[in-house]
Amino acid sequence: MATTALVSVSEYLATSYRPDQEYIDGQLVERNVGEWNHSFLQKWILAHCILHWEPLGYVAMPELRVQVNPTRFRVPDVTVVRSDPGEQILTSPPFLCVEVLSPDDSMTSMQEKIEDYLTFGVENLWIIDPRRQKTFWVDAGGIHEAADGILCAEPFQMNISTMWPKAQ
Numbered sequence: 635m636a637t638t639a640l641v642s643v644s645e646y647l648a649t650s651y652r653p654d655q656e657y658i659d660g661q662l663v664e665r666n667v668g669e670w671n672h673s674f675l676q677k678w679i680l681a682h683c684i685l686h687w688e689p690l691g692y693v694a695m696p697e698l699r700v701q702v703n704p705t706r707f708r709v710p711d712v713t714v715v716r717s718d719p720g721e722q723i724l725t726s727p728p729f730l731c732v733e734v735l736s737p738d739d740s741m742t743s744m745q746e747k748i749e750d751y752l753t754f755g756v757e758n759l760w761i762i763d764p765r766r767q768k769t770f771w772v773d774a775g776g777i778h779e780a781a782d783g784i785l786c787a788e789p790f791q792m793n794i795s796t797m798w799p800k801a802q
Contacts, residue, residue: 643705647723654697657707658746665709666736671764672711675734678797679712679762687790691717692729699723700731702754708747714787727755730787735763748772758787762794769794 640660656663667673676696683694698713701723712732713724731751733744744761751759752774759772769780783795 646707654699654709656709657705659705663743666738667711669736672734672736675762675764675794675797676711679732679792682792683712683714687714693718700728700754701725702750706750708750710751727757730758730760731756732760732762735761735765737765748777760785760787767795767798 641657641662642660643657646657646662651662653665653667656665680694680696683692687694692714693716694712694714696712697709699722700708700710700713702708707723708731710728710731711734712730713728714730714732715724715728719726733747735744748759748761752772761770761772761777763769769783769785770777771780771785772778780794782793783798784791784793786792
């Protein structure tokens with residue numbers, strides 16, 4: 635059985651990883667990124683947020699570290715906050731976290747992320763599956779498919795289905 639050396643929070647925060655890694659209870663967790671569909675969706679969501687939401691004071695960022703508890707740091711694909719948080723790593727719940735699934739993401743790892751985000755108090759959580767062209771929103775009641783591709787984060791809506799053909 636392989637063992638993993640534990641890393642301290644201070645060591646994690648003082649080290650740059652390419653791509654950035656999540657930190658879960660002393661262990662570094664690689665993120666599945668780098669494929670066309672994944673990057674395309676990140677770009678598309680960021681562009682939409684910048685164009686439509688930032689004029690109203692919201693700020694969208696790619697791959698921003700979010701400290702969901704003292705020993706857990708998540709790195710959502712897109713994070714939206716109501717205004718500049720004044721800190722390098724978010725320590726309060728953002729308005730929206732978006733996770734774009736990669737083929738190697740497991741249901742277990744995604745469920746753990748969802749639990750972390752909801753426990754932390756994230757207001758809106760979206761999961762996007764480019765391979766199956768499905769979109770989901772998450773709340774305390776579970777994972778809900780947005781069959782029409784329209785995701786809501788009041789007062790906003792985003793129609794992901796309008797870009798599926800481009801992501802293929």
